[in-house]
Amino acid sequence: MDRAALFDVDGTLTDTNHLHVVSWWEALRQSGHRVPAHAIHGAIGLPGADLLDHLLGEDRDHEGDDRLSAAHDTLYATYFDRLSPLDSAAELLRALSDDGWKVVLVTSAQDRELKALRRAVDADDAITDTATSDDVEQGKPAPDPVHHALDLVGVGPRSAVFVGDAVWDMKAASRAGVTGVGLLCGGTPRAELEEAGAAAVYGDPADLLARLGDSPLSRLSA
Known part of the structure; x- marks a missing residue:
C-alpha cells in the first residue's frame, strides 16, 4: 500500500518561523503598519495574501499588498545562506x-x-x-x-x-x-x-x- x-x-x-516574523514586521513597519510580532507569528504558515488579510483585515485597500510582499521577500532573502x-x-x-x-x-x-x-x-x-x-x-x-x-x-x-x-x-x-x-x-x-x-x-x-x-x-x- x-x-x-x-x-x-x-x-x-x-x-525559519521567527525569520519570517522579523521580515514581515519590518515590511509592515516600512509601510506604516504597527503589528505586534506575536500576531505575525500566529499568521505564519498562511500564503502571503491571506497573511495580510489576517493581520490587516480583508476590508481594506489592497493596493500596497504587492509592495508589502516584495519587501518581505527581499528582507527574508538576506537569510537564505544561513537557513x-x-x-x-x-x-x-x-x-x-x-x-x-x-x-x-x-x-x-x-x-x-x-x-x-x-x-x-x-x-x-x-x-x-x-x-x-x-x-x-x-x-x-x-x-x-x-x-x-x-x-x-x-x-x-x-x-x-x-x-x-x-x-x-x-x-x-x-x-x-x-x-x-x-x-x-x-x-x-x-x-x-x-x-x-x-x-x-x-x-x-x-x-x-x-x-x-x-x-x-x-x-x-x-
Whole structure:
C-alpha cells in the first residue's frame, strides 16, 4: 500500500518561523503598519495574501499588498545562506523514504526561497515531490494544498499523514481527511495544535523520529 508523508517546511523542517516574523514586521513597519510580532507569528504558515488579510483585515485597500510582499521577500532573502534545518529533519525524511513512504513537501514557498529551504534541509534524495500554494486556488487552512499533494503521488487521504507546526497545517489536514501530526518547534502551543485537529504532538523532527514506532505514522502498515 502506498503511503504519503506530507510535510510543511517553515517551522517544521527548518528553523525559519521567527525569520519570517522579523521580515514581515519590518515590511509592515516600512509601510506604516504597527503589528505586534506575536500576531505575525500566529499568521505564519498562511500564503502571503491571506497573511495580510489576517493581520490587516480583508476590508481594506489592497493596493500596497504587492509592495508589502516584495519587501518581505527581499528582507527574508538576506537569510537564505544561513537557513538552518531543525534537528534530525533530514534523518526523519530519509527514514520514512527508506521505509517506503512517499515524502511530499507542502509549502507556500516558491522559486529561490524553496531552493534555499531544500538546501537547508539537505534531503532531496528522500523527497518525492513538492506541492505549493500557487498550485491551488486556496492555500492552507483550506484542504486544497493537501489534496494536491496527494494527487501528485497517487495516495488517498486515509493512507497519509501531514506533519506541520501551525494551526493552519492541522486544519488543512483535518479538512482533507488526513491525520495531522503537530510539532512544537515552530512556536505554536500544544493546546492550539490539538484544538486544530492534531492527532499527536511532538517536540521537533528529532522527537518524532525517536518515537516513530509509537506515532500515528506507525498505524499505516506498509
